[in-house]
Amino acid sequence: MTTARTPSASTASASGTPAVAVDRLVKIYKGGTAVDGISFSLPAGSVTGLLGGNGAGKTTTIAMIMGLVMPTSGTVRVLGAEMPRQRYRVLERMNFESPYVEMPLRLTVRQNLTVFGKLYGVADLDVVIARLAADLDLVDLLDRPTGKLSAGQKTRVALAKALVNAPELLLLDEPTASLDPDTADWIRGRLEQYRERRGATILLASHNMGEVERLCDRVIIMKRGRIEDDGTPAALLARYGRSNLEEVFLDVARGRGEPQEGDAAREAAQ
Numbered sequence: 140m141t142t143a144r145t146p147s148a149s150t151a152s153a154s155g156t157p158a159v160a161v162d163r164l165v166k167i168y169k170g171g172t173a174v175d176g177i178s179f180s181l182p183a184g185s186v187t188g189l190l191g192g193n194g195a196g197k198t199t200t201i202a203m204i205m206g207l208v209m210p211t212s213g214t215v216r217v218l219g220a221e222m223p224r225q226r227y228r229v230l231e232r233m234n235f236e237s238p239y240v241e242m243p244l245r246l247t248v249r250q251n252l253t254v255f256g257k258l259y260g261v262a263d264l265d266v267v268i269a270r271l272a273a274d275l276d277l278v279d280l281l282d283r284p285t286g287k288l289s290a291g292q293k294t295r296v297a298l299a300k301a302l303v304n305a306p307e308l309l310l311l312d313e314p315t316a317s318l319d320p321d322t323a324d325w326i327r328g329r330l331e332q333y334r335e336r337r338g339a340t341i342l343l344a345s346h347n348m349g350e351v352e353r354l355c356d357r358v359i360i361m362k363r364g365r366i367e368d369d370g371t372p373a374a375l376l377a378r379y380g381r382s383n384l385e386e387v388f389l390d391v392a393r394g395r396g397e398p399q400e401g402d403a404a405r406e407a408a409q
C-alpha cells in the first residue's frame with residue numbers, strides 16, 4: 140500500500156505520547172446525551188475496535204476525535220494536540236473514512252483525490268493517486284464522476300481518500316459497510332497491510348464482529364454513550380465465557396452475562 144512517509148516518522152510513537160487521549164468526554168445534543176463521560180487512550184500503533192449498537196455514540200466519538208464536533212465537556216488530544224482548538228497542528232497526520240461524509244459527487248474520483256490530497260499537503264500527488272488507484276483497484280474508475288459509482292465502489296474511493304496522506308492516525312467508521320463479503324475481506328487485508336507498513340494507529344467503528352476480531356488488538360464496547368467494556372478480544376471472550384465477539388456483543392447489548400465481580404482480577408492473575 141502507498142505510503143508517503145516512513146513509519147519511523149511517527150512523532151507520537153517516538154515520544155510515547157498516546158495517539159489519542161480522550162478524557163471524560165461528553166456530547167449532549169438537544170435530543171439527549173450522545174456521549175456520556177468516556178475516557179480512553181490509544182497507544183501509537185494500536186488497532187482498536189469501537190463496538191456498540193445503533194445510537195451508542197461511536198460516530199459522535201469519532202467526530203469529536205476528528206475535531207468535527209465540539210465536545211460539551213471533557214477533552215480530546217490527538218497526537219498531542221487538543222481538539223478541536225489545535226486541530227490544524229495535526230490534521231495532515233490524521234484522516235478518516237465515514238460512509239456519512241459524502242465527497243463532491245460531480246467531481247471524478249481523480250479530482251476528488253486531488254482536492255483532498257492538496258488539502259492534506261501531499262507531495263507528488265499524481266504518483267500517490269496512481270499508486271492508491273492500483274492498490275485499491277480504482278484504475279478504471281479514476282475518471283468517472285464519484286456520484287455515478289456503486290456504494291461499494293464509493294467505499295473504495297473513500298478509503299483511498301482516507302489514505303491519501305498516509306495518516307499515522309486513521310479513524311474508520313464502518314469501513315466495509317455495503318461491501319460484498321469478498322470485497323470486504325479484500326479491504327480488511329489492505330487495512331492490515333497499511334497498519335503493518337505504516338505503523339499506523341487505527342480506531343475502527345464496526346458492526347462486523349469478524350472484522351473486529353481479525354483486525355483489532357483491543358475492543359471498546361459502548362452502550363448509551365458510555366464505555367461498557369474494554370479489553371483485548373481474548374480477554375473479553377474469557378470474561379463473558381463466550382467463543383466469539385458476536386456473542387459478547389449480544390450479551391452486552393441485552394444486558395446479559397455481565398462480568399462477575401472478581402473476573403477482572405482473576406483474568407489479570409492468569
Ligand SMILES: Nc1ncnc2c1ncn2[C@@H]1O[C@H](COP(=O)(O)OP(=O)(O)OP(=O)(O)O)[C@@H](O)[C@H]1O
Pocket residue numbers: 168169170172173191192193194195196197198199200
Ligand atoms: N447531529 C446530531 N444531532 C442530534 N442528535 C444526534 C446527532 N448525531 C447523533 N445524534 C444522536 O446521538 C446518539 C448517538 O449517535 P451516534 O451516531 O454517535 O451513534 P452510533 O453508535 O454511531 O450509531 P450507529 O451504529 O447507528 O451508526 C443517537 O441517539 C443519535 O440520534
